[in-house]
Amino acid sequence: MKSRPDPTVVTKPTTDADLRHPKVKAFAKRCLGPAIQFLNPRQLKKAVGEDTLLFATQRAEREENERRRKNGESTILLDEPLRQAALKTLPVLAQPEVTDALAEDLVHTLVQSAVQRLWAKVWPFSMNKRGERACWPATKATLMILAMGRSTSHVVDAYRALHHTPHLQQHFADLDWTAAERAEAEGIVCPDWRPFVVCDEKTVLRQLNRLGAACRRPALEAGIEMIKELQKLYPDAHIGKHLSIDGTAVPAWCSQLPSYGDPELEAELRGKCPEAGYLAIGRKGRAWEKLVDGPSLPRAGLDGPSSKSWRGYYLVTILDQATGLPLISGLFNAKQNEADHILVLLDELYELWPEIEPEYLVADAGWDNDWACQMLEVEYGIKPVFPKHNPAKTKWIGRARKGVAGFDADGRLVCAHGTWLDYLTAARPSRGELEPGEPGEGRYGEFRVRGSGCEACGTPGIQMQHDWSSLTTMPHHPYGRPDLYAMRVMLSARHRNLMEGYHNRLKSGYHLGLPGADRTRITDRATHEALFLLANVSMISLALADQLQRRGRSPQALKPAPARVLLGGRTPAPAPAPASASASQPSSGPKVDPFAKLFGPRRGVDRSDRAS
């Protein structure tokens, strides 16, 4: 693991070459052109550095304003607001560079106490018949190597890496021992400890699909716990305030063909992955269109080379923009609408981290639904930052003599006299004692947007209910409040780069979510999901280890396991221990050695037992 320099706002002037870049040009035009619109996701598909955008925009703005002055039009000042927004949204840390040595990077993860807790908590709901640990630790180790190892997408390879690498076995044996001690001290229910054994391949592969469901909650808890530690290191940063949400395609280990709505064929194609739906995304003119499997799905090839299709899942992730780290992820049937999962993930996030107070939720245009904007504002008090999904025409709402008469696609208000108004404020009633997810009574109508600029009308307002996605707290246009608009632009630019970075890390770094023959060969959805969650834990733990290392703080090393790992064999079963031994409450007295409690004094520590 190698540290990378902290992110900064670059102050180098933009070169002409930067400005000539078509994406930068498109961005500047979008920001400042006559039809001012939010930066276009299609033109910025490949992320351009935020700084390049920022400075290119500043130059383009100067040129644009000069032109406007010549024509006698009013000018826009976005230069300073954009610079301020860039500072406010700047991530506080950079992900460390990882080395190729599997065990070396893994140890940075395993020494974190949150990860030890995670290890102690992950056990399948039904153990083997005698309620023994048996081979589960080896199965857990295989799952961790597969998810965090960054070396392979094949289960068998992960198992063999464990089987053939003695020091890797030793790391997991030490982790198992340290975690068992921790579980004992903290009252975590953890089955009786046995020396770590690498079982045979067949057993591990059979058990793997049963471990997934037990993994979700502990993995999420471990991740949040480490993010909170990062928050302690950066108390003034906006950790947990600026959130991003996005999804990525994850093909399942089954046929990748559509069934055109034939239920029998569908069941056959899904094979052992019952939740693997088919989805195609194609271009219809200039817009992307989702094509769900059914009789109407075009049988000929989809339009253009940029279309894609897969059978499997959507990985939906909420990411923290300050750290660039994932807070929560879920793997959902690709056939379901990805945007519908906002609610599920948000609720789970609040449950895991009740003190979190997100201010913004940023996403791309695919998430821009009226219901989503309304839900975020009213039920959670979060400001939605989504680009406009469908550029509707100006809406007219009434024929009063005074006040707001309508608004355009960007939510810019127009008064009864035909004057275009500047954005003034958004009234958002305080949440008071309301819990996250509670809408409160009669609050919908209190959310209003106010405009100013017409003397006869004063400062008229309009309820957001008319169009939650256009009439939003963070305006889609710079008139009136260029600072809020600049914040929206920068939040979205950061979102694009951070999300792309995260998905790339999963795919090229962790070999997860890859298409074709590199697909993860796991049929159980929950276990497949567990891989992503463990990869998240790995990313967070490496970032935390890097930050602690820079401050000269190193976490406690793993305690060496008392018994040697037995390669491929089995240790003789020790005498059965009372079931309550491992589930005891955290003791206030002196710490009890769980090994001694179960099996007598430790081998290697006290040799007196050998004599008897």
Ligand SMILES: [Zn+2]
């Ligand atoms: Zn007016």
